[in-house]
Amino acid sequence: MALPKYTEPHYRIWHYIYLTICGAVFFFLIAPLFVIFPLSFNAEEFLSFSDGMKSLDPDAFSLRWYKDMVYGTKNPWGLAAKNSFIIAIFATIGSVLLGTVAALGLSSRHMPYKGLIMAVLISPMIVPLIISGVAIFFFMAKAGLAATHTGIVLAHIILGTPFVVITVTATLSGFDHSVTRAAASLGSDPVNTFMKITLPLILPGVISGGLFAFVTSFDEVVVVLFLAGLENTTIPIQMWTGLREQLSPTILAVATCLIILSTLILVTAELLRRRSERLRGINR
């Protein structure tokens, strides 16, 4: 953002102060993430930079914590990763199905009590997680689903659907309904119309809602802490236990993998968002 030539000096100074503040805030946001990378390659057991690392001595770096993460005998990361992925995938499928269908109903102008129903549908996002955790735990305990994968998947569907409902209704708000009417007038039945016309158009919204649901499930720890037994341990639970008991560099190796995963998700989500904006004709 270049300043015009005629800018008076004291505004110029203000401008540089402003840029410095912005720089500092961006640094504050992003820098903590980058501390994890180098330390996860530490050859030693400490969580600070050794002298060897500071002088970039190759011997000070190693992959031992990554090996420990994968092959370590005591480490339950394998089981945790398997559980996390299974739970997140099923929770995403459930959230996307329920959420998309509900969003279709909600965007219909015939929907009665829209405000009230919307409030119920997005309430799991608004209510503090700890309260959701307690409530869901009571339900799962009564239903005999505590400490089962099914219970955790259901819990994550509850937490994930609001994101799908919100992203899909947002996509549908820019949706031209005359195309479905055109399809109907050409003799297409509603299911066919949905699969061939509506779904491809709202797909970016559905997928980005699904990504939100996936991340919510994959990252969720409060509700799982109440629900999970030993068999259902997930990556967040293992990290939580690890961080509480002893910060080991293995956790940093796991964290690095998670950052890489979130970068991939971020890129996908951004690409989808731009595609969706292009499709909806929002040009910027």
Place this chain on the structure above:
Amino acid sequence: MSSETKQILTTDGIPLEVSLKKAERKNKIKAFLLVAPLLFFLIITYVFPIGDMLFRSVDDKMVTQMLPKTFKAMENWDGQDLPDEEVFAAFHEDFIKLVEDKREGKLSTQLNYTKNGFKSIIKKLRRASKKFEEGNYKEQIMSVHKRWADVEYWRAIQRRAPEFTGQKYLKGMDMYVNEEGKIVSVEEDRRIHRVLWLRTLEIAFFVTVFCFLMAYPIAHLLATLPMKYSNLLMICVLLPFWTSLLVRTASWMILLQQQGIVNDFFVGIGLVADDNRPEMMYNKTGSYVAMTQILLPFMVLPLYSVMKTISPSLMRAGKSLGGTPFVAFWKVYFPLTIPGIGAGCLLVFILAIGYYITPALVGGASGTLISNQIAFHMKSTLDWSFASAMGLMLLSGVLVIYWLYNKIVGIDNIKLG
């Protein structure tokens, strides 16, 4: 010419109005059927359980059911002097039954919530009751321990007679019903919950303020920079947003530890002495710093999306009409960003007020919030009714904030990403 309004008929001979209404109703049902699966799923698995929490938080049937005959006999007791033989006999009868079912331990736990000192005397009573002779239970029970002859303890039992109680809510605010039936506060040094509520509000408030102060300039920069730069900088906001909460908390634990990088830096620039490194984690500072960084994207995104819609020509117009840049900003730009400020602050405040993971890891004893207390009672003391009561108090607080927000800013003015 008679121009009486003739009903318009459809080709089937049905009045158009009726036909339209029918189609409308069909559409309504169709729309509702689409929403129904999710709605009913949430009502069963989520809305009812929250109602269940409400029920649990006031439910006090356990003791009522354990001592049915005692409470029946107590109906005739005025509560002034020791109850008479009838009550003692009924209590003995109930108690023997509980011992048979091995449930007297639960009774002692429950009664101990009401008044300290029940645990040991119930244990003693259990041992002694095996040798009790028939008749004159008053004498026999009173001889087990002097507290059984103390009218206060019998009053404490009587207070558990109702099936419902608001006692857990009072406890959540460090109050209780005393012997005279008045609501009073506990002693000054035992008011742990009030301290926690205040601290939760304080931390949520300041985290919101810090987030706002930091987010406003960068959201403005992102909204005014040309796309190719702002997209790059946006990653700095979105990457933390998509990264696991635990990963971000872990990085703060590394940064803030006593031998950590932040402390190294402070020592390096000579701000603190090497042997006197400040404790920045396991206290409030830790909670503040980590929560601000973690919640910052939630403030930036709504602000950004609002600022993006403000035309730069408005500021130019303000300046061309003689306003200095600061006046133009304050009178033109800032008021237009209020919906974004409202949405961001609401989001951050509500997330912060219910925060659990980060304070539990970096907050130590002085940085924990009310959520940690709820989790503690859910997992450690297993006093679920108390956890429910505090959860609902927190929830009603959150709902009040929404309501206020709706009154002041209007919930429709919220803009998210």
